[in-house]
């Protein structure tokens with residue numbers, strides 16, 4: 001994998017994804033995204049089977065999620081634990097549907113996640129690990145987890161600083177209900193593909209450095225990176241999970257600032273620029 005590709009971001013097309021309203025819409029959108037995944041894999045000689053597509057259903061109503069399920073989706077990603085929990089509660093008739101929580105967790109919401117989620121991709125503190133472990137023990141459940149890393153240096157993004165990750169990984173074996181699978185990141189929101197790519201390269205490099213030294217039982221094979229606007233670049237740099245919402249479900253009305261406190265959907269907000277590392 002190298003930086004010789006000129007794959008561009010698609011953040012500017014976000015507002016244009018039409019709402020999927022039929023099962024056929026979902027089938028088509030899934031096929032289109034899958035084809036883009038396959039094409040990105042071909043560019044870097046990767047087997048498309050090594051990339052999992054996680055459809056992200058946040059803000060979308062129950063009816064849309066049911067259509068996505070009918071079109072074949074068996075795991076859905078949700079950013080907010082409470083929204084995810086509500087949706088899980090009303091869709092328990094879909095017994096083969098699993099849930100991945102991909103957004104920041106406060107310790108007081110750990111009990112919700114412990115109850116229904118199969119996967120949690122935003123582990124970024126010891127306190128959250130402790131809270132989840134305790135609640136999972138109570139529930140008699142376990143959870144696949146990804147450690148979230150802040151690769152963009154933006155203060156608005158959650159996640160551990162890259163240099164904090166090695167120490168953090170060392171303590172995770174003491175949480176027996178957490179099955180560590182890999183690392184997760186959100187890249188810079190920018191139409192400058194090269195800067196976005198640097199975030200993905202940073203996550204992969206970190207994973208490669210840590211993998212050999214990882215404590216027993218800590219898996220670091222997975223790299224969850226890439227969303228509707230940048231997943232092809234992420235795949236070129238080694239993503240094994242891409243989290244794709246709008247390209248499957250349609251554009252969201254809710255601004256992304258609702259999910260990333262001071263973030264912005266298309267370009268870095270000017271106020272953030274000063275906090276970014278100089279390039």
Ligand SMILES: *Cc1c(COP(=O)(O)O)cnc(C)c1O
Nearest residue numbers: 056079102227228243244245246
């Ligand atoms: C919403 C979200 C995504 C998907 O973003 P899209 O632009 O809808 O593809 C990916 N990751 C996280 C953490 C999210 O909250």
